[in-house]
Amino acid sequence: MSHTMEGMIPKVRKAVFPAAGLGTRFLPATKAQPKEMLPLVDKPLIQYGVEEVIHSGIQNIIIVTGRGKSAIEDHFDVSFELEHLLESRGQKDLLASVRGVSDMIDIAYVRQKEALGLGHAVLRAKDLVGPEPFAVVLSDDVIDAEIPCMRQLLDVYEFFGASVVALMEVPKDRISAYGVVDAEPVAHNGAKDRLYRICNMVEKPKAEDAPSNLAIIGRYVLTPEIFTSIEAVQPGSGGEIQLTDGLKHLLRNRPIYGYKFEGTRYDAGDKLGFLKATVEFALKRYDLGGPFREYLRGMKF
Numbered sequence: 001m002s003h004t005m006e007g008m009i010p011k012v013r014k015a016v017f018p019a020a021g022l023g024t025r026f027l028p029a030t031k032a033q034p035k036e037m038l039p040l041v042d043k044p045l046i047q048y049g050v051e052e053v054i055h056s057g058i059q060n061i062i063i064v065t066g067r068g069k070s071a072i073e074d075h076f077d078v079s080f081e082l083e084h085l086l087e088s089r090g091q092k093d094l095l096a097s098v099r100g101v102s103d104m105i106d107i108a109y110v111r112q113k114e115a116l117g118l119g120h121a122v123l124r125a126k127d128l129v130g131p132e133p134f135a136v137v138l139s140d141d142v143i144d145a146e147i148p149c150m151r152q153l154l155d156v157y158e159f160f161g162a163s164v165v166a167l168m169e170v171p172k173d174r175i176s177a178y179g180v181v182d183a184e185p186v187a188h189n190g191a192k193d194r195l196y197r198i199c200n201m202v203e204k205p206k207a208e209d210a211p212s213n214l215a216i217i218g219r220y221v222l223t224p225e226i227f228t229s230i231e232a233v234q235p236g237s238g239g240e241i242q243l244t245d246g247l248k249h250l251l252r253n254r255p256i257y258g259y260k261f262e263g264t265r266y267d268a269g270d271k272l273g274f275l276k277a278t279v280e281f282a283l284k285r286y287d288l289g290g291p292f293r294e295y296l297r298g299m300k301f
Helices: 003-008 045-055 072-073 078-088 092-104 119-124 150-162 172-177 225-232 243-251 270-284 288-296
Strands: 016-021 060-066 106-111 134-137 141-144 163-169 181-188 191-203 214-221 257-261 262-267
Touching: 016 045, 016 119, 045 072, 045 134, 045 141, 045 150, 060 072, 060 119, 092 150, 119 150, 119 225, 141 214, 141 270, 150 214, 150 257, 150 288, 163 181, 163 243, 181 257, 191 243, 191 262, 214 257, 225 243, 225 270, 262 270, 270 288
Parallel strands: 016 060, 016 134, 060 106, 163 257
Antiparallel strands: 134 214, 141 262, 163 214, 181 191, 181 214, 191 257
């Protein structure tokens, strides 16, 4: 699809955030609150993803929630008592940071009653998304990038009018934790090593069977045909419906691209990744970076 067709490529207006997982890796912290609400420095994980899509030009957000997820809804809602208190104390900065979240966006919620996999979670958003392209963000993957990762994917989508997944290189010993692509590089915008056309994908392959070192991470731009594909695939182990299987089905009659995004990704769904992200984000903060760096320097290892 060339630039002359550009007017015909529908705009991505909605982003889906699957947030119904049980967060077992972070128990007991996630017993009564969703892992998406665990704070990185002073913002809950999911807010980093929400801000990323806002900065990428998407204003409508659909959060797929599960049991005990009302904390997410409350977080993005207006809190009159808190705002009144901050206002009466003249704490303008705090007030702005609290209000900023609920002002920025339009959020809808849909329940996923059982955690039946990522494909199933995306399918739950079908009626709210409707027959249009949409983004998917997994808030476990926190991405620090100059141009928001989602914006990078949208640029590719707007050029080709096809689904795009975010890719990153993963070392051999970690590759079995990911969906891995078999893909060929495509020249795009003068770069030869960022854009790929996907030929096949394998969910969690053994290291020796992996078709490449390029793994799919939690950012997707999907065309609406994906819903039909997810509905067509059989549930895998534990009755879960995998998004990768839906994408493989879609690949039979639609192209899918992979984009090796620019930026740093932190796997905040993993304890060590979460700790690393906390340290790096704290060091970047103008108000905390200096004193925190001093503290770390003085530590005895």
